[in-house]
Amino acid sequence: MPSKVGEYMSKFPAARIDLEYSRTTKVVRDVLNGNAELGVIAFPEPKRGLKIVQMPPNKLVVICPPDHKFAKRSSLKAKDLAGQDFVHFERDTPTRKAIDKILKAKGVEVTKIAEFDNIETIKRAVEVGFGIAIMPLPSVLDEQRLGTLA
Known part of the structure; x- marks a missing residue:
């Protein structure tokens, strides 16, 4: 997201942007109530009063510490994740729902x-x-570049 904001600001330097991280429900509510002109959320669902503009999809990737057994692998199969200690998004977030759906479909x-x-x-x-x-790939590129995540 910061790179997109940077691109926008370079094209429109006089623009004023207040960027805030919020839960999806709050983002939707703020846009519907006129408290925000624009909201960016993952896996949007149609809602009366909102116009949804699809952005290019982000690839979801497995992340781990650099010393984890998966760190040197270039690819994983869903079954490789079975039984692994997992850090999740909270249950009611759209990204978590999408991840749960993927894991369930693979029987993992x-x-x-x-x-x-x-x-x-x-x-x-x-x-x-x-x-x-x-996680969505764009959200971990800096950490992968720095070597703090694999």
């Missing part, structure tokens, strides 16, 4: 260690060894 059960509502908190939990997680 993981061991839930923690749930958080925030991408940054999940990344930090994985970095310190809570477990692995599935």
Whole structure:
């Protein structure tokens, strides 16, 4: 998201942007109530009064600490995740629902260690060894480049 904001600001330097991380329900409510002009959410669902503009999809990737057994692997099969300690998004978030649907379709059960509502908190939990997680690729590029996540 920050790179997209940077692109926008370079094209429209006089624009004023207030960027805030919020839960999906709050983003939708704020746009519907006129408290925000625009909201960006994952896996949007149609709702009266909202116009949904699809953005290019983000690839979901497994992340782990650099010393994890998956760290050097270039690809994984869904069954590889079975029984792994897992750091989740909170249950009511759209990304969590999508991940749960994928795991269920593949018949994979993981061991839930923690749930958080925030991408940054999940990344930090994985970095310190809570477990692995599935995240949108753009959200972990910096950590992968720095070597704090694999």
